[in-house]
Amino acid sequence: ELKVEQNPLFLSMQEGKNYTIYCNYSTTSDRLYWYRQDPGKSLESLFVLLSNGAVKQEGRLMASLDTKARLSTLHITAAVHDLSATYFCAVLTGTASKLTFGTGTRLQVTL
Amino acid sequence: NAGVTQTPKFRILKIGQSMTLQCTQDMNHNYMYWYRQDPGMGLKLIYYSVGAGITDKGEVPNGYNVSRSTTEDFPLRLELAAPSQTSVYFCASSYGYGYTFGSGTRLTVV
Numbered sequence: 714e715l716k717v718e719q720n721p722l723f724l725s726m727q728e729g730k731n732y733t734i735y736c737n738y739s740t741t742s743d744r745l746y747w748y749r750q751d752p753g754k755s756l757e758s759l760f761v762l763l764s765n766g767a768v769k770q771e772g773r774l775m776a777s778l779d780t781k782a783r784l785s786t787l788h789i790t791a792a793v794h795d796l797s798a799t800y801f802c803a804v805l806t807g808t809a810s811k812l813t814f815g816t817g818t819r820l821q822v823t824l
Numbered sequence: 825n826a827g828v829t830q831t832p833k834f835r836i837l838k839i840g841q842s843m844t845l846q847c848t849q850d851m852n853h854n855y856m857y858w859y860r861q862d863p864g865m866g867l868k869l870i871y872y873s874v875g876a877g878i879t880d881k882g883e884v885p886n887g888y889n890v891s892r893s894t895t896e897d898f899p900l901r902l903e904l905a906a907p908s909q910t911s912v913y914f915c916a917s918s919y920g921y922g923y924t925f926g927s928g929t930r931l932t933v934v
Contacts, residue, residue: 717866744921746923754927754928755914755925755926755927755928756867756914756925758923761921761922763921801866801867803866803867805921808874809855809872809874809880810855810918810920810921810923811857811869811872811882812857812859812867812869812923813869813883814859814866814867814868815866816864816865816866817864817865817866
């Protein structure tokens with residue numbers, strides 16, 4: 714059974730600071746997704762990482778994938794309050810493109 | 825282009841009642857999915873479909889049924905609702921690596 718673990722589960726950080734969210738998964742996959750979810754809302758796609766060594770950046774967020782280590786990271790640079798949300802990683806498996814989600818990291822950026 | 829549309833957005837059910845959550849997509853995607861999200865948790869797969877007439881169980885299928893008679897529609901049926909089915913339900917469709925999620929249905933069973 715595929716397990717996807719994120720850490721930390723909760724992260725409180727000050728504006729302007731940097732931090733990294735980690736996503737470990739237990740079986741082979743070379744497709745990984747990062748999503749953002751605001752309270753009471755659906756999931757917003759941030760990144761799709763399609764191969765080993767993939768790195769994608771959008772604004773203050775940068776995601777990377779190491780398929781050999783079964784690890785993805787979401788790095789936050791110079792956090793701002795608007796980044797406060799819950800972030801999920803999800804691993805794609807199987808021929809039906811099913812997603813297995815991590816438990817999420819709730820990010821709170823304080824002023 | 826509406827994407828994935830879910831109805832209703834909110835619903836309160838009494839224990840033992842039944843209901844159908846509707847999901848329709850207009851992108852001609854073959855793959856469709858139902859996920860549930862419990863408070864403070866990630867999404868878990870309930871059922872999925874790879875095309876009209878083909879469905880299969882996901883991680884948490886007990887208490888649910890699905891059908892897929894057309895490419896566009898993938899309804900989720902709850903029979904004999906239980907408090908453990910209180911959750912937010914998301915429908916999604918995909919083509920290749922692109923996933924599109926609906927806005928969700930918040931269901932409370934009392």
